[in-house]
Every structure is written in C-alpha cells, then in structure tokens.
Amino acid sequence: MENLLNAFVVLSNFVIIPAAAYGAQLALGALGVTLIYAVLRFSNFAHGDLMAFGTMATILGTWWLQAMGIGIHPLPTALLVLPLGVLAAVLLALGTDRVVYRFYRQRRSAPVVFVIVSVGVMFVYNALVRFFIGVEDRRFEDGERFIIRPNEFEALTGLDEGLALRSSQLLTVVVAILAMLALFWFLQRTRTGKAMRAFSDNEDLALLSGIDPKRVVLITWALAATLATLAGVLYGLDKSFRPFNYFQLLLPIFAAAIVGGIGKPFGAVIGGFVVAFSEVGLTYAYRRVLQYVVPEQWMPDGLAQLLSTDYKFAISFIILVLVLLIRPTGILRGRVI
Amino acid sequence: MSPALRTPLAFAAMAAALLGVGFFQSWTLALAILNLSLISAIMALGVNMQWGYAGLFNVGVMGFAALGGVAAVIVSMPPVPGAWAAGSWNLLFAALALLATIGAALLVRAKLPSGRRTLATLLVVVVGYFVIRFFGDQATEAIEGYESASTGYLGGLGLPILLAWIVGALFAAGGAWLIGKVALGLRSDYLAIATLGISEIILALLKNEAWLTRGVKNVTGLPRPAPYEIALQQDPAFVDFATGLGLPATTASSLAVSLVYTALFAVVLIVLLVLAERALNSPWGRMMRAIRDNRDAAAAMGKDVTRRHLQVFVIGSAVVGLAGAMLVTLDGQFTPGTYNPLRFTFLIWVMVILGGSGNNMGAVLGAFVIWFVWVQAEPAGLWLMSTITAGMEQGDALRQHLIDSAPHLRLFLMGAILLTVLRFSPRGILPEKTGTARPPV
Numbered sequence: 001m002e003n004l005l006n007a008f009v010v011l012s013n014f015v016i017i018p019a020a021a022y023g024a025q026l027a028l029g030a031l032g033v034t035l036i037y038a039v040l041r042f043s044n045f046a047h048g049d050l051m052a053f054g055t056m057a058t059i060l061g062t063w064w065l066q067a068m069g070i071g072i073h074p075l076p077t078a079l080l081v082l083p084l085g086v087l088a089a090v091l092l093a094l095g096t097d098r099v100v101y102r103f104y105r106q107r108r109s110a111p112v113v114f115v116i117v118s119v120g121v122m123f124v125y126n127a128l129v130r131f132f133i134g135v136e137d138r139r140f141e142d143g144e145r146f147i148i149r150p151n152e153f154e155a156l157t158g159l160d161e162g163l164a165l166r167s168s169q170l171l172t173v174v175v176a177i178l179a180m181l182a183l184f185w186f187l188q189r190t191r192t193g194k195a196m197r198a199f200s201d202n203e204d205l206a207l208l209s210g211i212d213p214k215r216v217v218l219i220t221w222a223l224a225a226t227l228a229t230l231a232g233v234l235y236g237l238d239k240s241f242r243p244f245n246y247f248q249l250l251l252p253i254f255a256a257a258i259v260g261g262i263g264k265p266f267g268a269v270i271g272g273f274v275v276a277f278s279e280v281g282l283t284y285a286y287r288r289v290l291q292y293v294v295p296e297q298w299m300p301d302g303l304a305q306l307l308s309t310d311y312k313f314a315i316s317f318i319i320l321v322l323v324l325l326i327r328p329t330g331i332l333r334g335r336v337i
Numbered sequence: 338m339s340p341a342l343r344t345p346l347a348f349a350a351m352a353a354a355l356l357g358v359g360f361f362q363s364w365t366l367a368l369a370i371l372n373l374s375l376i377s378a379i380m381a382l383g384v385n386m387q388w389g390y391a392g393l394f395n396v397g398v399m400g401f402a403a404l405g406g407v408a409a410v411i412v413s414m415p416p417v418p419g420a421w422a423a424g425s426w427n428l429l430f431a432a433l434a435l436l437a438t439i440g441a442a443l444l445v446r447a448k449l450p451s452g453r454r455t456l457a458t459l460l461v462v463v464v465g466y467f468v469i470r471f472f473g474d475q476a477t478e479a480i481e482g483y484e485s486a487s488t489g490y491l492g493g494l495g496l497p498i499l500l501a502w503i504v505g506a507l508f509a510a511g512g513a514w515l516i517g518k519v520a521l522g523l524r525s526d527y528l529a530i531a532t533l534g535i536s537e538i539i540l541a542l543l544k545n546e547a548w549l550t551r552g553v554k555n556v557t558g559l560p561r562p563a564p565y566e567i568a569l570q571q572d573p574a575f576v577d578f579a580t581g582l583g584l585p586a587t588t589a590s591s592l593a594v595s596l597v598y599t600a601l602f603a604v605v606l607i608v609l610l611v612l613a614e615r616a617l618n619s620p621w622g623r624m625m626r627a628i629r630d631n632r633d634a635a636a637a638m639g640k641d642v643t644r645r646h647l648q649v650f651v652i653g654s655a656v657v658g659l660a661g662a663m664l665v666t667l668d669g670q671f672t673p674g675t676y677n678p679l680r681f682t683f684l685i686w687v688m689v690i691l692g693g694s695g696n697n698m699g700a701v702l703g704a705f706v707i708w709f710v711w712v713q714a715e716p717a718g719l720w721l722m723s724t725i726t727a728g729m730e731q732g733d734a735l736r737q738h739l740i741d742s743a744p745h746l747r748l749f750l751m752g753a754i755l756l757t758v759l760r761f762s763p764r765g766i767l768p769e770k771t772g773t774a775r776p777p778v
Binding site: 042043045100103110111115116120121123125126127128130131132134247248250251254255258308310311313316317321324325326328 | 392394396455519523524525526527529530531533534535537538541542544545678679683686690741742745746747748749751752753755756759760
C-alpha cells in the first residue's frame with residue numbers, strides 16, 4: 001500500500017499535475033482558435049503570437065508595478081495586471097481586424113487567403129513582441145511559489161516521496177476553469193453568445209434574422225484575444241516567457257482544437273487535455289514510478305521512457321493524424337476542416 | 338506596362354541592385370547574396386508549383402529543405418567503419434522490425450473485419466514499437482558511443498556531393514508523398530497545419546537521431562564541389578592571374594570559389610526554370626490550373642483531383658529538397674539547430690507571393706528581391722535606429738534597447754511586405770500569364 005501511494009505521488013508530481021496545468025493552458029489557447037474558426041472560418045496562424053503579445057503587455061505592467069512596490073502577495077502580481085494585458089491584446093486584435101481582415105471579409109475571399117494573411121500578421125506580431133521585450137527567456141512569477149513543498153509533504157504524510165504543488169499550477173487550473181465556465185455561460189445564455197452560435201451555424205440565416213455581423217466579429221476577436229492572453233500569461237507563469245516558444249505552441253493548440261472537433265468550444269477543452277496528457281505521459285521516464293510497483297528482478301534497464309522529450313511536438317501531431325484517419329471531424333464531431 | 342517588358346526590366350533593376358552592392362559594399366557580399374538568392378529562387382519555384390499551379394498551402398518548406406540537407410550528409414561524408422561495426426547488426430534488426438511492423442499492420446487492416454481493425458492495428462503497432470526500440474536503443478547507443486567527440490554517427494557513403502542534390506530531392510519527395518497521402522483531400526487549412534507539424538517533426542528527428550545526422554553536434558567539413566581557397570592561393574598560376582586583375586590573392590580566391598558555386602546553382606536554376614515553364618504551358622499545366630480555379634468542375638470532367646494534388650505536392654517538395662541539399666553544400670556544414678520556420682518556410686512564402694504566384698519568373702524575382710531585403714534590412718535597421726537615437730545620451734537605456742532591437746525590424750518588414758502585397762497587388766510584381774481575366778483572389 002505504502003509503495004502504491006509512493007508511486008502515485010511520483011506520478012502526480014511529474015505527470016498528472018504538470019499535464020493538468022499544461023492541458024488547461026492548451027485548452028484556453030485552443031478555445032480561441034476554435035472560436036475564430038467557428039465564426040470567421042479560418043485557422044489563425046497568428047494566435048500563438050497574439051498570446052505572446054498579451055503576455056508581453058502583462059509582463060511590462062508587472063515590472064512597472066514591481067518597481068513601484070505594489071503587489072498582491074501571496075498571488076503573483078501578474079494577476080493584477082492581467083486586465084491590462086487583455087485590453088492590449090483585444091485592442092491589437094480589433095485593430096488588426098479593422099486594418100487587415102475586414103477587407104478580405106468584404107470580398108468574401110477563400111479561407112486559404114485568410115490563412116496566408118494571418119501568416120503576415122504573425123510576422124508583424126512576432127516583430128512587435130521582439131521589439132518591445134527582446135528574445136530572451138523571462139520569468140515574471142512572484143508571490144508565494146509553492147502551495148506545498150516536497151519536504152513539507154513528506155513530513156506531513158510520512159511517505160518517501162514528496163509532492164510539490166506550485167501555486168502557478170493550481171492557479172492555472174482554477175483560472176482556466178473559471179474562464180471556461182464564463183465562456184460557456186456566455187455562449188449558451190446571453191443573446192450575443194446565441195447570436196455568435198447562430199452566425200457560426202448558418203451565416204445567411206443569421207443575417208436574415210437581423211444579427212449584426214460586425215458586432216459578432218468584434219465580440220469573437222475580443223473573446224479570442226482575451227483567451228489568448230489568459231493562456232499566454234498562465235503558460236508564462238507556469239514555465240517562462242520566450243517569444244519563440246509561443247510560436248511553437250501553435251501546433252499543440254491546433255492539434256487540441258482539431259482533435260476535440262474544430263468549431264466546438266467544449267471539444268477544444270477536451271482536446272487540450274488529451275494532447276497535454278499524451279505529451280507529458282509519453283515523454284516521462286517511468287523508472288521512478290516502476291521501482292515502487294515492479295519487483296526488483298523485472299525492472300527494465302533503461303529509464304522506461306517511451307519517447308525522448310524532444311518529440312513532444314511529434315506527439316501532438318501524431319494524435320492529430322490518428323484522429324483524422326479514424327474520425328476526421330474530431331472527438332465531438334466538429335466541422336470538416 | 339506590358340508583361341513582356343516588365344520581366345526584363347524587373348530583373349535588370351535587380352541586377353543593378355546587386356552590382357550596386359558590389360561597387361559600394363563588397364563583391365564578396367554581392368556574390369554571397371547572389372548565391373543564396375539562387376538557392377532561395379529554387380525553393381520559391383518549388384513552393385510556386387504547389388501554390389501557384391495547384392493552390393496547395395504548404396507550410397512545411399523547412400522540413401523538406403532539411404531533408405535535402407540530410408541527404409548531403411549521408412551521400413558525401415566518409416563512412417565511419419567503427420560505428421558500422423559497433424551497431425550495424427542491431428540497426429539491421431531494428432529496420433527489419435520496422436518493416437515487419439508496417440507489414441503486419443497493413444495485413445491486419447486488410448484481413449480483419451472493420452469492427453476489430455483499429456484495436457488489432459494498435460496492438461500490432463505497440464508490440465512492434467517495443468521490438469524496434471529494443472534493437473534500436475542498443476544500436477544507437479553503440480553507434481553514438483563510438484568516438485563521440487569526433488564522429489558518433491554512421492557517416493555517409495563517401496560519394497560526390499553533387500549526387501546528394503538528386504538524393505535530397507528524392508528524400509523530400511518521399512516525405513511529401515507520405516504527408517500528402519494523409520493530408521491532401523482535406524480542407525486547405527488542414528494541409529497547412531499538417532505540413533507545419535511534419536516539418537517540426539522532421540527537425541526533431543534530425544536533432545535527436547544522432548546516429549544518423551550527429552544531431553546538434555552538427556556535421557562540419559562536408560566535401561565541396563568547388564576548389565578550396567587555400568589551394569588556389571598556393572597555386573602560382575592563380576596568384577599571377579589575380580595580380581593581373583589587381584586583386585590580393587585571398588580576395589580573388591574567395592571570389593573564384595563563390596563564382597564556381599554561382600555557376601553550379603545558376604545551371605540548376607535555369608534547367609528547372611525551363612522545365613517548369615514547359616510544364617506550366619503544357620496540357621498538364623492547363624489541367625492543374627483548371628483544378629486550382631474550379632475544383633468541382635475539374636472533378637466533374639473526370640480529373641482525379643486528389644491524385645493530381647499529390648503529384649504536384651511531391652514534385653514541388655522535391656524541388657525544395659534539392660535546394661536544401663544545395664544550401665548545405667554551400668555552407669559546407671549541416672546544422673539542424675539553425676533551421677527556423679520563420680526563415681525557411683515563411684520567408685519563402687513571402688518571396689512567392691511578392692513575385693507573383695503562378696508565375697515562375699515571378700517566383701525567381703521574388704526570391705532575389707526578398708533575399709536582398711532580408712540581408713540588407715539589418716544594417717539598414719541599425720542605421721535607422723542610430724539616426725533616431727542620435728540625439729540621446731550615450732548610456733541611455735532606451736537608446737540601447739532600440740539599437741539592440743534593430744534586427745527585429747526585418748521580421749516586421751517581411752510581414753508588412755506580405756500584407757501590403759496581398760492587399761493592394763495580390764498577383765505580385767510579375768502577374769501570372771492567363772488567357773482570360775482571373776477572378777481576383
């Protein structure tokens with residue numbers, strides 16, 4: 001029993017908790033991608049860099065507050081600045097839509113044109129972020145870092161293995177759940193949310209019913225930018241902020257959105273956790289878990305690691321391919337992409 | 338201005354710009370820009386085949402270019418007999434296990450009724466994976482452990498490097514065929530995401546499978562198709578020739594080597610251009626454009642759209658792979674860590690769109706223009722920032738920050754160019770030659 005508990009603690013420490021946090025971050029990112037896809041009907045390649053932009057604005061605000069000595073200990077200062085970061089990202093997204101995308105919407109361009117345009121937008125966002133904050137790794141987490149430290153846990157339970165729960169991990173999951181609940185409530189219960197869903201299901205019919213397309217598009221961008229900033233800030237708190245990493249998050253986020261069923265918000269949440277648990281679970285070396293449950297003579301020689309850690313991207317992609325081969329519309333029967 | 342006049346004028350302006358670099362900056366720089374422009378032009382030709390002929394949005398250019406680069410290593414580097422001795426048997430077993438797994442999976446899918454197929458296939462793949470890993474781990478450990486500081490990989494075949502260009506094209510074609518099988522026939526967005534993913538995976542493989550590519554330890558000192566500068570400098574005839582031109586022997590030798598590369602690349606580019614033009618103006622090219630402009634009508638006329646897409650996807654990727662092998666040849670080294678999607682995928686896209694999608698000359702011109710801008714943007718950005726901040730104090734933090742961030746102006750410029758072209762002139766500098774007016778994009 002003791003051994004099983006120890007094994008479970010190790011597993012929680014290195015797989016379950018990190019994957020849950022990462023999954024929540026991916027889910028928030030994928031929600032934004034899915035919303036854009038559902039309403040504006042294209043895959044937004046600039047989403048990762050929009051996340052980076054919102055995070056960058058939050059970090060700059062955080063530094064400013066830290067310099068003035070304002071904080072909300074034990075929570076990280078970044079939470080206090082979050083509305084500011086969200087506002088910056090929303091303004092950027094709306095400005096982009098006004099200057100760039102609106103023209104193609106009026107001309108009813110093909111989706112692939114939107115995708116190429118979003119690549120151009122990606123370049124510009126990327127340059128903006130690098131211009132303001134540079135390309136280095138930044139850590140901006142402050143406040144109380146640990147909810148429980150490994151040695152405290154060991155003293156508390158008497159087990160051999162310590163459990164570490166970082167505050168950013170719990171915060172990520174809590175904030176993500178709140179954000180998702182708010183979003184689903186908005187989509188299901190409010191008039192605007194219903195209008196967005198109607199617009200996504202059948203544009204012509206929605207227009208006939210007197211739904212204002214401008215307003216729907218505006219709200220969609222605002223929501224996507226908000227979710228992107230949330231996802232970006234939480235990811236940055238949990239790990240660290242580097243502009244290039246955010247560009248690379250694009251792939252797992254797309255994978256999460258498609259696996260869940262693109263255009264389906266709830267699917268994005270499921271997809272995010274599926275991708276995160278696969279990524280972390282398949283690249284973790286299970287040796288330390290196995291030593292508690294497998295008898296000595298059966299122990300494998302190696303680290304008992306299924307894939308090297310560098311193949312994380314490959315995993316999200318392989319899941320994507322498998323889902324598309326077996327069930328092209330994703331888990332929740334989303335749109336045909 | 339008529340298109341017939343536009344093309345030569347545009348190219349003349351480009352040549353003038355390069356000559357300007359030669360006269361005002363240095364001839365070495367001008368030739369360096371020219372060589373990379375030629376390689377970029379070949380990549381842009383490949384992407385133009387996919388996008389301009391067929392409307393396929395391939396965001397995996399980097400991966401195909403890297404596959405070409407691997408080919409250069411595998412073909413031209415000398416083999417490492419010790420590593421072969423250490424790991425070849427296990428490697429052979431791993432390869433056999435891989436083939437057996439694929440065979441068994443296909444057999445299961447063919448023989449079993451559809452209900453139980455997925456589970457059985459999964460089981461076969463999982464068992465196969467562990468068998469492959471069992472042999473593969475032993476093999477890679479032995480190979481990577483063999484004199485890991487100097488080699489630690491299998492080495493290549495020791496063949497001439499020019500052969501690698503063809504092999505690189507074949508590697509990329511093979512990769513493209515696999516991806517195309519999965520991703521084509523779905524919506525365009527999906528092909529984009531799939532190719533983006535696959536190029537990242539190819540890079541991950543190249544960085545990690547050190548037994549094959551040395552991974553992040555890089556392979557340096559690849560054989561060259563051109564003479565070495567040192568050899569030229571020690572050749573009395575060449576030194577006399579250089580002094581006759583009034584150049585120091587060192588400069589003359591590096592220029593001569595660059596010119597050898599230029600000649601090789603130019604030959605490849607011209608051959609490809611002729612082939613691409615002929616293909617575009619043939620019935621095959623007309624059919625491709627028909628599929629691009631109205632897929633349903635073409636399908637109704639009996640054209641196998643997915644098959645044709647696969648065909649052009651493979652051909653275009655092969656051209657990109659060829660360019661990737663040329664690039665590694667020019668650098669003389671293979672460094673998986675330097676492949677970056679912004680530089681290898683999206684930059685090529687900007688070239689194609691700016692030059693004129695669907696027009697081969699346009700793709701080439703776009704490559705020259707964009708590469709020129711990309712190289713010259715950094716000094717220009719630095720000059721701009723220095724000018725802006727000239728009035729500030731020497732140690733001013735903002736000034737330092739602005740000067741440090743000058744290189745990022747490049748990315749901004751590329752994004753701005755792409756967006757501007759798409760918005761105001763979606764057909765590019767040299768628009769596609771069409772019989773009738775095409776609907777605007």
